[in-house]
Amino acid sequence: MSMKNTMPNLLNSLKTSHKLFFVGLIFIVIALGSLLFLVSQKSTSEPLKVSDNSHIETKEVISKKETSEVCLEQVFESHVTFNDNNEETGVPSEDTQKINHVNEEISESDLDGEIEGDVKDKAHILADKIICIDPGHQEVANFEQELIAPSSDQYKIKCSGGTQGIITGVPEYELNLQVALLLRSELENNGATVVLTREEAAVNISNIERAEIANNNESHIFVRLHADGSSNAAVNGISILVPSNKFIHDEQLLIDSNRAANCILERLTDVTGAKNNGIIERGDISGFNWSNVPVVLVEMGFMTNNDEDQLLNTPEYQEKIAVGIISGLEDYFKNVEE
Template identity: 40%
Template sequence: MKKYLMLLIFAVCLCIGGCQKKENAATSQEETASAKTEASTKKEAAATEESASETKEEKIKIAIDPGHQKEQMTEQEPIGPGASEMKPMVSSGTEGVVTGEPEYQVNLEVSLKLKNILEAKGYSVYMTRETNDVSLSNQERAQMANGSGASVFLRLHCNSDSSSSANGALTMCPTASNPYCGEIASESRKLSSLVGSSLCRRTGAQNRGIIETDQMSGINWCEIPVTIVEMGFMSNPEEDRKLSDDQYQTRLAEGIAEGVDRYFEE
């Protein structure tokens, strides 16, 4: 009987020892797994921070030119690189038939709104001007955009016509046979199409389409995709009022920004 009890006690001790080893092994495995998870989490966090840093450093830059300025420059400049044809450096633009608001002011107001919207979307923005008291020719504006590191160039303008009924928005770009910047014609047309359609969808303005031209020095001197955005007719009483309205200007800027988004998404 005594011998039997001793064998029983010995067996129990072996069982307890085995369980303890299993528990210790399980605990060790859990600690190892936890350490691996923590290390993985830290690695992912570091990768996320690095990715965010790279994204911030690699922002797409957009150049914006608020068309015209307070004082026109009547001196002549070549219409394009190496051209013999000359045009005035820059005019003061048109003005509202009802509001009397100068085009250069409306262009600047919308451009500044567009700048804020694009920056909120994560873009970097380069402005050729942020005041009306500047002396910049169309050639100089294009060259400023070329040297800014921007991916595209948006030139904001308002339209005018002898008929007060003319209305709507349009965009302009170079032709494929442009002797000065034909290499950017295809991308410029794509940019013009997307910006124009987005603007009109956002504002409800009539979409007058795209005009291809080789007569704009502000286009001909460009080395990056470019579009001139004619946002509406200041010669049209209704559209003139809209173009000077703060909320409508915001919708114009939002529409243009949406077009920029679409351009880089496609």
């Protein structure tokens, strides 16, 4: 047999078997397709509409389990933002305790472990925040003048000297910087981006320039750290200053500054046990009037009071102040994002 005769026969027979094979295959595909269609019709008739949950847009979907998602939404009352940061927080805030508690409940209710990990991720409300911290004053005061507000014709000195510890002798600018550096490191542990107006004592930065640092870095909030002084050594406690509407006409900035002050003051006085001297509106502070972002000035305590001066200069109390401010900022951002 020559190759010339066998090849066409083989091809013919193959073609026939191919035809049969394809007809069979089409039947199978049609049958499977119908079956899948019927199954999918049945499951989509259930009242679950994942894609319609537009309120979840800013958050990453917790899991495919709609029921657990709703449960978590209720627990957190939509306060918690969701992000990828998976680092452990250095600060045992009340919120992380709350979340741990929720985790326990979830494990008990027999949901899969994937959710537990995701819940921890949600704790980092500060992760996408830019926080500008201004450690008040500097080693040498600057008595040159600058405009109190863009729309004002009044002038004020560029940077005053601050107070000093009655017992410790520590100057305010030094205490402010110590707390600012601590605060920066703990905020960064929570994933925040922190901008300091100064990192050392020997600088020359006016109050307008400090506000401009907050503005130029598009900070979500500008936190200014100070300590108080009084001629009356008995006076003690924490207060927070916020801008008044004297020169600032951005209503939202004023509202947000007040909200932040409320949140921080509540947490701070709670953690430190210090006296709550309230929130004070001020129209005469250049570092407020030049700020385009919400701003608060924390008066951490009186350095002219024996007890408070000594407390303020211990690492333990400074840690409490940092924890109080961070917890307050977490409350504030949760509030703002509600």
